[in-house]
Amino acid sequence: MQAFTTHKGLAAPLDRANVDTDLIIPKQFLKSIKRTGFGPNLFDELRYLDHGEPGMDNSKRPLNPDFVLNQPRYQGASVLLARENFGCGSSREHAPWALMQYGFRAIIAPSYADIFFNNSFKNGLLPIILPEEQVARLFEEVAVTPGYELEVNLERQVVIKPDGSELPFDIDPFRKHCLLNGLDDIGLTLEKADKIREFEAQRLARFPWLAAEPTA
Numbered sequence: 001m002q003a004f005t006t007h008k009g010l011a012a013p014l015d016r017a018n019v020d021t022d023l024i025i026p027k028q029f030l031k032s033i034k035r036t037g038f039g040p041n042l043f044d045e046l047r048y049l050d051h052g053e054p055g056m057d058n059s060k061r062p063l064n065p066d067f068v069l070n071q072p073r074y075q076g077a078s079v080l081l082a083r084e085n086f087g088c089g090s091s092r093e094h095a096p097w098a099l100m101q102y103g104f105r106a107i108i109a110p111s112y113a114d115i116f117f118n119n120s121f122k123n124g125l126l127p128i129i130l131p132e133e134q135v136a137r138l139f140e141e142v143a144v145t146p147g148y149e150l151e152v153n154l155e156r157q158v159v160i161k162p163d164g165s166e167l168p169f170d171i172d173p174f175r176k177h178c179l180l181n182g183l184d185d186i187g188l189t190l191e192k193a194d195k196i197r198e199f200e201a202q203r204l205a206r207f208p209w210l211a212a213e214p215t216a
Contacts, residue, residue, distance in 0.1 A: 001124045003182030007105045008151040009078030012068055013142045019082060020089030021116060025098040027090075029054055038094055039101030043069065069102075079150045081138055082109040086127075087116025096123045106152045108159065110135050121175045122184055126152065128159060128169045154179060 029041045031054055044052040047070060049062040063070045069077065080099070086109045087095060096119050099107070104125065110132040112120075120127045130138075141161070142148045151160040154176060158166040178184070204211050 001122075001178075001182045001184040004105065004124060004126050004154050004179040006151065006153045006155070007078065007126075008149055009105065010074065010076055011079040011081055011108075011138070011142050011148050011150045012074040012077035013081040013139050014068060015081075015083065015139060017083035018085045018088055021087060021092050021095040021113075022089055024087065024095040025092065026052065028052070030092060030094055035097060036101065038098035039103070042098040042102040043067070073146050076103065078103050078105050079152070080104050080107045081135065081142060082107055083135070084110045084132065086112050087120075088113040091115045091119075093119045093123065096120045096125045100125050108135060108138065108150075121179065124179065124182065124184075126154065126179060128152065128171075130159070130167055130169055134167055 023045060024043065025038055025041060026044050029038060029044070029052070032038075040058040041052055046067045047064060048058075049064050052058075052061070065071075068074055086107065095116055099120075100123060106126040106128060107120070108128045108130055111129065112127050117127050138150075138161075145162070149162060152158075153160065154171070157171060157176075158168050160166050
């Protein structure tokens with residue numbers, strides 16, 4: 001998992017509440033058994049004017065000019081501003097995959113659905129919770145300031161605005177440790193690799209028949 005320490009990037013405003021996971025990455029794209037290639041279909045129903053299906057050449061599909069991520073001023077955005085209850089709906093780890101593969105490293109919203117919130121941390125995407133009034137102010141500032149960038153410092157737990165002012169945020173210490181060190185569930189397990197090998201060696205010494213090859 002990619003570690004998260006600090007990140008500075010262009011902010012894009014998705015000004016709608018209760019964005020569900022099917023809107024983030026529609027169900028027809030979940031057929032893939034790979035963990036890559038979801039970025040081009042992020043917000044597919046909002047982003048394109050036609051109906052998307054796996055295998056389509058997205059470069060030839062008609063874009064919705066009214067969708068925020070299609071507007072020239074937000075190209076290359078890597079910090080997403082969202083409203084309350086972001087990531088609600090069905091459980092799908094593909095949602096944070098799609099957001100990250102599009103290029104987002106952090107999301108700022110007043111609240112998130114629990115499963116999406118947990119899945120984001122497990123995949124290196126940082127979901128930041130700020131008070132609703134602060135998020136609303138960020139939406140206002142982004143709207144009137146082309147090229148509006150935000151810096152996220154995870155170690156200090158602050159969002160730094162272009163004027164240098166800081167917005168502190170809370171984060172669970174264990175989740176912070178995992179993000180700072182790029183540790184997903186597998187990485188956490190591998191930190192104990194020496195103890196696992198030691199245990200397996202002791203187990204086989206006590207029960208050597210466990211290592212026997214199965215007979216045909």
